[in-house]
Amino acid sequence: MKIQILNKSKHGLPSYESIQASGLDLRANLDVPITLSSLDRIIVPTGLFLSMPAGVEAQVRARSGLAIKKGISLVNGIGTIDSDYRGEIGVLLVNLSSEEFTINDGDRIAQLVFCRYERIEWDEVISLDDTLRGDGGFGSSGIK
Numbered sequence: 001m002k003i004q005i006l007n008k009s010k011h012g013l014p015s016y017e018s019i020q021a022s023g024l025d026l027r028a029n030l031d032v033p034i035t036l037s038s039l040d041r042i043i044v045p046t047g048l049f050l051s052m053p054a055g056v057e058a059q060v061r062a063r064s065g066l067a068i069k070k071g072i073s074l075v076n077g078i079g080t081i082d083s084d085y086r087g088e089i090g091v092l093l094v095n096l097s098s099e100e101f102t103i104n105d106g107d108r109i110a111q112l113v114f115c116r117y118e119r120i121e122w123d124e125v126i127s128l129d130d131t132l133r134g135d136g137g138f139g140s141s142g143i144k
Contacts, residue, residue, distance in 0.1 A: 001056070001114065008088075009047025011106055023061060023111030026091060030105040036095035041075050043090040044109055052083040055118070060091055061111045071097025074110065 007013055014024035028034075029047035036042060050058060060079035066072040075092040091110045095101050103109060 001053075003056075003058075003114065004051035006049040006051075007047065008049065011047070014048070014112055023113045025063075025108040026060070026089065026110045026112050028091075028103050028105055028107045028109050030103065033102050033104045035100050035102045036072075036093065037100055038095055038098050041092065041094045043092055044103060046089045046091060048089045049086060050081065050089065051086065052081075052114070054083050055116055056083055057081060057115055057117055058089075059113045059115060060089070061113055063108060063111055066109070070101050071095060071099075072101055072109075 005013060009027070009029040011027045011029065014026055016024055026046050026048070028044050030045070034042060034044065052058060058081040060074065060081065062073045073094055073096055075094045079092060081089060089112075093103070093109060
């Protein structure tokens, strides 16, 4: 899949860090470091702009190493970039730890994953078909 990218950052294009990685690393594009106190939230600029075909979205996801080692996550869990958005990609970070965290220019702060999707049409009905699971949820399928 080819994705158009406009790079206004001081850094190279996002890249895969291993041969089978699904996410490309996004880097902070900063003039000065940003320090996040505990529970602070911020939009970190990347200097990147995308044009994707219809039926494709980009998902901004947390980096697992930052999450477990430093308590840095995404405010909205997973950020969705729609194919008709042309603004700068911003990463919505939150510091969930009790310690300050400093983001420096060029730091890898998130991952970008591209996904195909389909638009749906609602088919409103008065009942749904039965399945073995039925309406069981929240652990109803067992532990093993």
